[in-house]
Amino acid sequence: MADNAHDLARRLGRQAESVCRHYLSAGRREGGYWLVGDVRNTPGRSMFVRLKQSTNGAAGKWTDAATGEHGDLLDVIRESCSLTDFKDVVDEARSFLSLPHPEPEPNQPWLRKSSAVPGSPEAARRLFAMSRPIERTLVEAYLRNRCITFLHGIGSLRFYPRCYYRPDDHSPTETWPAMIAAVTDTSGKLAGVHRTWLDPRGFSEATLGKAPIDTPRRAMGNLLGHAVRFGVAGEVMAAGEGIETMLSLRCVLPTMPMVAALSAAHLAAILFPDTLRRLYIARDDDPAGDCAMATLIDRAQEVGIETITVSPRLGDFNEDLRILGLDALRAASRVQIAAQDVARFIELAA
Known part of the structure; x- marks a missing residue:
């Protein structure tokens, strides 16, 4: 049997x-x-x-x-x-x-062998290549409106002004401006992209600047184990779910390498760089975040990586940054990280 x-x-x-x-x-x-x-x-x-x-x-x-x-x-x-x-x-x-179940094939007759299949890593690479740096774009305004003002070294983020969005298989395709994030493996090779569609009318408290559509965030390509990366990981790295979450934490730890796994499921499955010795887990305050944290701790400890959890006072670190302010986020982070990393990543960067 x-x-x-x-x-x-x-x-x-x-x-x-x-x-x-x-x-x-x-x-x-x-x-x-x-x-x-x-x-x-x-x-x-x-x-x-x-x-x-x-x-x-x-x-x-x-x-x-x-x-x-x-x-x-x-x-x-x-x-x-x-x-x-x-x-x-x-x-x-x-x-x-016993039933016929053929492998799904692209149904667009105009696709050629050289064309990228929608959703594939090749399609993701093309979208990222067509996008442009975020300086003086809606992406920069979106991040600043969420109080993320440390925007150095974030070449993994780009802007695309007319990014396709289709609510479902039966709806017409729309276009919205979007933040395009490169999802890479531990060597830096692009494996996919993450799209955050933005509201061209600007920021509002209801949507926090995201487009008023059902699913303003979607990913494409091979994601499992990979992440959006800010900095090159050495012995120390921080990992969390959302891009905005990690960029908020980066405002008070600007030189610490960080990755955004994009969801709790993918955070639990991130691959570890060979050099990593201490991993900070930036948890979201919800059940999925707690389970992802527990799984990640077990996986890291199995390979001898020290783990330290850093927790927000509210729902996530962007809420802390927007509502409590930069000084409060810095003070809360200072007491949660190792003493040697306070000197290395907070005091020297202040």
């Missing part, structure tokens, strides 16, 4: 996207992953399923950063169908595999 289960899981993995579309229909594809709330098909983004075999793992393997659960596509079938008997799971899997 174990051999049968292994074979079924492997065969399901070959059709991972079709499996996800069928059993995890509340989710959506982003780059090489299927994102959904959990294995029981709840809407959300905490769980990610690998859609293609890669050096990072097998197709069909999934992790839920909010709960720490993980498994394969047989587990997806069991939980999403509320099955308790393993024989029923096997029967359902075999029934699914």
